[in-house]
Amino acid sequence: MTNPLTGTQGMLRAMNGRAILDALARRGPLTRAELMNETGLSRTAVTQVLRSLESRGGIVPAGVDRATQGPAATRVTLNPRLGYAAAVHIDHHDAHAALVDATGAVRAEAHAPLSAAYDRLDVVTALIEECTGGVAPVHTAVVAVPGIVTRDGAIRDDHGPDGGIFRTALAERIGCPVRVENDVNLAALAELSGPYGLERSSFTLLLLDAGLGAASVLDGILHRGAGGIAGEVQYLPQTPLPLGAPVVGDAVTSDLALDAGRDPGISLLAHLEAAADGDAAALSIVTEIARRITVIAGTITLVIDPGAFVLGGLAAHPVMFDAIQAEAEAWADRLPLRFDASAFGREAPLVGAVHEAAAELRSILFTRILSPDSRKS
Structure with missing residues (x-):
């Protein structure tokens, strides 16, 4: 023995x-x-x-x-009283912060618009302080941002590569570890942790906002890519556009609106609402964007065959969703594509950040509680 x-x-x-x-x-x-x-x-x-x-x-x-x-x-x-985690979503227009406990419940929220010359470090710090009231301890934070995020937390977006400066500076400001993640990746993790993930372990999320981003979950694991560049699908080549040109996004919407005789300065959401009201010119814009998104979905399918696509952001708008479905039906005999609407809509990146922040908080707190020298003070 x-x-x-x-x-x-x-x-x-x-x-x-x-x-x-x-x-x-x-x-x-x-x-x-x-x-x-x-x-x-x-x-x-x-x-x-x-x-x-x-x-x-x-x-x-x-x-x-x-x-x-x-x-x-x-x-x-x-x-x-064990403490909290912070979940933050920064997009091109707004910042939204939530205070999360170990159960995943949101205890406080704060929101602020972002101007063209905003300092996102100051904005995010102020939002987290507003949520905590300057009293509740924050043990970790998860921040969703647009753009490419490398494994070490460096961000490459409209501000250029930052080498991890934002993550390091925010960690110093709020006094805890900070994880920075691509917003579309977190949106996909939200879908995986929600009702959709109970049915499917593999899918690709296509999130349309100021641009189009993708995130693929394969056998229950998010695929980030070696350098964090996986999912930058708005630059996939499409004839007759030149290589490297965006095929979907705000600039593309403006160009299409100009060609259709509509105001190039209004948002895609405004075109979608006009199309819903029967505006033929607005519908032509939506139809072209839907065609391009469907081509992207077909290209992704030929490479990784995720089985289904979740449409998030403006891609889940009923008019855009129907237009994408119509385009896909024309391909059905050659390349069947399945599309589903996001369960969380435009809140998906923040929902993903909340879920990940709560999981990290549990890991930190439970390890501390169960350590041999842990005693109630």
């Missing part, structure tokens, strides 16, 4: 503790019996773990369950 491995009991207690913390994060306040059912642990094991977690400040009482038969049972929940 071999001797038991050193530290086995400590590892087992940590695993049991993590199982209970995960259950409370996933389900909210639970009784001891409910925790037994969620984790498969015995009553003795649950009791021991709860006693340990309470002594470490990880859980607190959350009222009494009087709905079930028998003696009233006390519920426990994660300690709300």
